[in-house]
Amino acid sequence: MRYLPLSDTDRSEMLARIGVKTVDELFADVPKNLLLKEPVDLPRRKGELEVERILSRMSSKNVPASSVPFFVGAGAYKHHVPATVDHLIQRSEFLTSYTPYQPEIAQGTLQYLFEFQTQVAALTGMEVANASMYDGSTGTGEAVLMAHRVTKRRKAVLSGGLHPHYAEVVRTLSDMASDQVVTMQPDVAGSEDILSQIDDTTSCVVVQSPDVFGNVRDLKPIAEKAHKHGALLIAVFTEVVTLGLMASPGSQGADIVVGEGQSIGNALNFGGPYVGLFATQSKFIRQMPGRLCGETVDADGNRGFVLTLSTREQHIRRDKATSNICTNSGLCALAFTIHMTLLGETGLKRLARVNHANAIKLADQLAGVKGVEVLNKTFFNEFTVKLAKPAAEVVEALAKKGVLAGVPVSRLLPGAGLDNLLLVASTEVNTDDDRAAFCAALKEVL
Amino acid sequence: MLNRQGRPTQAGQAGTTEHPTFTGNKALAQVEPLLFEIGRYDTTGVDIDEPEDFQPRLGGLERKEAIGLPGLSEPETMRHYVRLSQMNYGIDTGLFPLGSCTMKHNARLNERMARLPGFSDVHPLQPISTVQGALELMNELGRYLVTLTNMTSVALSPKAGAHGELCGMMAIKAAIEAKGEGKTRNVVLVPDSAHGTNPATAALIGFVVKPVPAREDGWVHVEDVKERLGPDVAAIMLTNPNTCGLFEPQVAEIAKAIHDAGAYFYCDGANFNAIVGKAKPGDLGVDAMHINLHKTFSTPHGGGGPGSGPVVLSERLAPYAPVPFVRVGKDGFELVEEAADAAEKPFGRMTAFHGQMGMYVRALSYMLSHGSDGMKQASEDAVLNANYIRAGLSDLMSLPFGNKPCMHEVLFDDAWLKDTGVTTLDVAKAMIDEGYHPMTMYFPLVVHGAMLIEPTESESKSSLDLFVATLRDLAMAAKNGDTERFTGAPYHAPRRRLDETRAARNPILKWTKPAPVAEAAE
Numbered sequence: 003m004r005y006l007p008l009s010d011t012d013r014s015e016m017l018a019r020i021g022v023k024t025v026d027e028l029f030a031d032v033p034k035n036l037l038l039k040e041p042v043d044l045p046r047r048k049g050e051l052e053v054e055r056i057l058s059r060m061s062s063k064n065v066p067a068s069s070v071p072f073f074v075g076a077g078a079y080k081h082h083v084p085a086t087v088d089h090l091i092q093r094s095e096f097l098t099s100y101t102p103y104q105p106e107i108a109q110g111t112l113q114y115l116f117e118f119q120t121q122v123a124a125l126t127g128m129e130v131a132n133a134s135m136y137d138g139s140t141g142t143g144e145a146v147l148m149a150h151r152v153t154k155r156r157k158a159v160l161s162g163g164l165h166p167h168y169a170e171v172v173r174t175l176s177d178m179a180s181d182q183v184v185t186m187q188p189d190v191a192g193s194e195d196i197l198s199q200i201d202d203t204t205s206c207v208v209v210q211s212p213d214v215f216g217n218v219r220d221l222k223p224i225a226e227k228a229h230k231h232g233a234l235l236i237a238v239f240t241e242v243v244t245l246g247l248m249a250s251p252g253s254q255g256a257d258i259v260v261g262e263g264q265s266i267g268n269a270l271n272f273g274g275p276y277v278g279l280f281a282t283q284s285k286f287i288r289q290m291p292g293r294l295c296g297e298t299v300d301a302d303g304n305r306g307f308v309l310t311l312s313t314r315e316q317h318i319r320r321d322k323a324t325s326n327i328c329t330n331s332g333l334c335a336l337a338f339t340i341h342m343t344l345l346g347e348t349g350l351k352r353l354a355r356v357n358h359a360n361a362i363k364l365a366d367q368l369a370g371v372k373g374v375e376v377l378n379k380t381f382f383n384e385f386t387v388k389l390a391k392p393a394a395e396v397v398e399a400l401a402k403k404g405v406l407a408g409v410p411v412s413r414l415l416p417g418a419g420l421d422n423l424l425l426v427a428s429t430e431v432n433t434d435d436d437r438a439a440f441c442a443a444l445k446e447v448l
Numbered sequence: 449m450l451n452r453q454g455r456p457t458q459a460g461q462a463g464t465t466e467h468p469t470f471t472g473n474k475a476l477a478q479v480e481p482l483l484f485e486i487g488r489y490d491t492t493g494v495d496i497d498e499p500e501d502f503q504p505r506l507g508g509l510e511r512k513e514a515i516g517l518p519g520l521s522e523p524e525t526m527r528h529y530v531r532l533s534q535m536n537y538g539i540d541t542g543l544f545p546l547g548s549c550t551m552k553h554n555a556r557l558n559e560r561m562a563r564l565p566g567f568s569d570v571h572p573l574q575p576i577s578t579v580q581g582a583l584e585l586m587n588e589l590g591r592y593l594v595t596l597t598n599m600t601s602v603a604l605s606p607k608a609g610a611h612g613e614l615c616g617m618m619a620i621k622a623a624i625e626a627k628g629e630g631k632t633r634n635v636v637l638v639p640d641s642a643h644g645t646n647p648a649t650a651a652l653i654g655f656v657v658k659p660v661p662a663r664e665d666g667w668v669h670v671e672d673v674k675e676r677l678g679p680d681v682a683a684i685m686l687t688n689p690n691t692c693g694l695f696e697p698q699v700a701e702i703a704k705a706i707h708d709a710g711a712y713f714y715c716d717g718a719n720f721n722a723i724v725g726k727a728k729p730g731d732l733g734v735d736a737m738h739i740n741l742h743k744t745f746s747t748p749h750g751g752g753g754p755g756s757g758p759v760v761l762s763e764r765l766a767p768y769a770p771v772p773f774v775r776v777g778k779d780g781f782e783l784v785e786e787a788a789d790a791a792e793k794p795f796g797r798m799t800a801f802h803g804q805m806g807m808y809v810r811a812l813s814y815m816l817s818h819g820s821d822g823m824k825q826a827s828e829d830a831v832l833n834a835n836y837i838r839a840g841l842s843d844l845m846s847l848p849f850g851n852k853p854c855m856h857e858v859l860f861d862d863a864w865l866k867d868t869g870v871t872t873l874d875v876a877k878a879m880i881d882e883g884y885h886p887m888t889m890y891f892p893l894v895v896h897g898a899m900l901i902e903p904t905e906s907e908s909k910s911s912l913d914l915f916v917a918t919l920r921d922l923a924m925a926a927k928n929g930d931t932e933r934f935t936g937a938p939y940h941a942p943r944r945r946l947d948e949t950r951a952a953r954n955p956i957l958k959w960t961k962p963a964p965v966a967e968a969a970e
Binding site: 003004005006007008012013015016017019020021022025027028029030031032033036037038041042043044045046047048050052053054056057058059060061062063064065066067068069072074076077078080084086088089090091092093094095096097098099100101102103104105106107108109110111113114116117119120121123124125127130131133134136137138139140147165167168170171173174175177178179180218220245246247248249250253262269270271272273274275287293294295296297298299300301302304306307308310311312313315316317318319320321322323325326327328329330331332333334336339340342343344345346347348349350351352353355356358359360362363378379380381382397398401406409413414416417430 | 480483484487490491493494496499504505506509513514519520522526530535537538539540541549551553555557559561563564566567569570572573574577578579580581582588595607608609610611613614618621643644645647649654657694696697723725726731732742749750752753754755756785786788789797798800801802803804809815816817819820821822824825829832833835836838839840854855876880886891906907908909911941942944946948950952956959
């Protein structure tokens with residue numbers, strides 16, 4: 003087996019040195035009748051070539067985003083990631099290192115986490131950010147738990163524009179912890195009356211902007227009302243590129259900002275791994291979940307970085323910890339940071355403008371197709387269209403024509419009576435030809 | 449360059465080098481400032497054309513303020529992050545015996561496979577007809593995990609080990625509630641030796657944690673469990689092999705006692721690497737166990753993630769597995785994404801989308817490469833390597849539970865350091881100077897000054913021989929009073945010992961623009 007360095011001679015010598023005759027003597031504590039004699043019923047070892055053949059065959063049954071005109075979004079977005087990013091995250095010192103428990107030999111990881119935290123705080127308009135969460139959805143669940151700790155209340159109000167998967171993650175966690183959740187009805191127009199749901203028992207209001215239907219939401223009045231009642235505003239985003247063009251959630255009064263960072267640096271990966279961004283105000287840092295990297299000095303007075311405030315964490319506080327999280331999304335955070343460094347302020351803003359411009363072009367072109375109505379007055383790079391037929395059927399038919407058209411709302415909200423609605427995203431990867439192909443195919447199908 | 453504390457920030461100015469350099473660099477050891485100290489706000493390393501003029505549709509919520517994100521050109525970016533990488537220790541650098549973390553070789557074949565466009569460049573919400581191969585891979589990975597553990601089903605979506613624990617405990621809670629015992633069964637037994645995530649997970653969803661004390665032999669005893677069992681107990685969370693590096697010999701009896709009391713057996717699978725292909729957790733009476741794909745099945749740790757924590761479930765818990773899951777239908781693979789569509793009773797959803805696909809591909813690539821014979825051999829070699837280290841050090845270092853066989857990791861305490869003036873932390877830092885990543889320190893908590901060494905199956909005999917010889921030399925030095933070698937260590941790392949107390953007392957969690965010099969001098 004190519005990954006195992008020991009030879010049979012080594013094994014015999016080592017067993018002799020240990021003072022046993024067979025390796026099974028080392029497994030003496032395993033109940034005799036349960037110790038397996040033979041390898042389990044799975045195929046035997048394979049060479050690289052064979053493994054590559056098997057997995058390539060599976061891979062080839064899928065339709066990659068880059069191979070077709072592609073407009074699928076709803077929480078994960080197809081963007082161009084510079085070649086430099088993937089090269090750098092595969093540096094073995096980054097790829098094969100562990101959580102930086104020994105900071106003297108993990109300054110590489112720690113310094114990029116410090117850079118990551120600084121970038122995320124700047125983008126969200128908040129004072130501090132942590133060293134990443136698993137993804138946006140689990141980060142949202144953690145944000146709600148944190149709001150409960152801060153306010154000592156246990157009722158969350160979820161906007162009807164929050165991504166349905168995110169809402170379901172929050173509800174699952176809250177149900178299990180016996181916390182209360184009020185979920186607003188799906189809010190296609192972005193016009194829900196969430197203010198009336200906020201009262202003195204509310205711990206937090208969770209609002210996504212742009213929301214899952216693409217509407218840009220003004221967070222200021224919600225923040226004001228929440229603060230008047232001693233509640234927190236949790237601002238959520240699923241498309242981080244938005245922040246290059248839009249007023250930051252922090253500037254609109256958010257107390258916790260949480261979102262998905264996949265768009266920067268990370269591939270679609272069929273849903274994971276992604277990277278959750280989590281930011282808040284300094285006064286709340288001791289209630290924050292997740293790892294934090296902080297600056298300090300070494301014995302010679304040189305600047306260095308360490309994981310810090312770990313008295314919040316499970317390995318110290320056990321059942322009193324702020325979260326059970328141990329592993330996070332280190333390497334995905336690195337990909338984010340490298341891509342963001344390449345973009346810089348200038349590049350990010352330009353990328354955001356291209357995304358917005360492409361989406362506007364697409365919306366205007368689709369509006370010209372018979373049987374298509376664009377519902378959004380506001381949007382960034384994703385919007386909702388109403389079709390003359392059920393969207394799921396249309397998407398299947400378009401897939402057969404080689405266009406991946408978007409996400410039927412019925413896939414995220416089955417039974418909500420929104421079957422004819424389709425979420426359509428457009429990023430910098432879409433060309434004039436892509437848009438023309440989409441419109442032409444849609445004309446044929448509708 | 450001075451930092452805000454007015455201390456030198458460059459290695460060469462610190463007075464420890466006998467031959468200071470002008471730059472502060474020491475040949476290949478480069479000083480690298482923060483991105484924010486070298487980046488420029490008008491620089492970008494990505495060529496994108498400005499779009500044609502357009503009328504924004506953002507409802508008047510355009511950003512008016514600057515963001516504060518400096519950029520670097522592509523060559524500068526490359527150099528910045530390559531230099532940072534050179535300050536890191538990885539498995540590819542050397543022996544990484546971090547106990548309970550299973551730092552084994554990360555085969556690059558797995559990286560190549562995860563980057564196949566059919567896996568990396570597909571969207572989680574594409575039409576099901578366009579992702580049949582991705583679903584096939586998930587189904588196949590699930591089959592491997594279920595076969596290796598002899599369990600009924602698997603929930604793939606949890607994002608890491610602790611998330612898998614949460615998933616397993618949620619399934620247990622759902623099963624208890626389905627039996628109408630939700631109000632009465634609210635206690636979870638957790639041995640003192642457990643990883644901190646266990647009690648944190650149980651507490652997160654409202655369980656009351658009751659510890660099971662550790663015995664002098666390092667094992668959990670069935671009578672200690674029985675004593676605490678009652679109609680209020682929902683589950684036990686037991687790590688097996690345990691964090692002392694020992695297999696729990698009474699595990700089957702404990703499982704039976706738990707089941708007889710109407711409770712469930714959650715097994716923390718962090719140490720599965722010791723028994724893959726040697727014993728099946730399902731045979732031991734386990735109801736739920738998470739598997740760290742980033743430990744046992746070699747998906748890279750990446751400096752702290754991403755991980756992946758699928759949970760295998762027994763027949764009693766399988767109906768409660770969360771969405772989504774893959775099902776084989778008549779027209780191919782189906783993905784059940786909504787609880788209403790399932791014949792079973794899913795308790796909810798752990799995460800958006802379907803979990804860590806990138807990790808699934810790597811883990812399956814690992815399993816296909818090893819095969820059933822290779823996985824069994826890997827476990828045997830992992831256990832053999834750990835015992836070889838035990839045999840090589842048992843006369844100089846102290847084994848808290850006697851010199852008996854261990855599983856894939858060997859636990860020492862600090863009794864051997866008594867009266868030397870050297871602590872476990874000092875030994876760890878001295879190991880850094882010798883070119884090793886230290887072992888896990890001060891965990892498990894049940895042993896004083898714990899040193900938990902897990903070499904994994906990836907080490908050759910000669911590598912272990914040098915490691916043992918090095919630790920023997922360190923042990924002799926400590927006993928002979930050469931304390932400076934320890935208390936001042938590390939001397940040769942990119943940084944000397946870092947002041948963690950200072951970091952916690954005055955948290956600096958991001959870069960801020962330094963005050964102008966005149967002000968700073970006040």
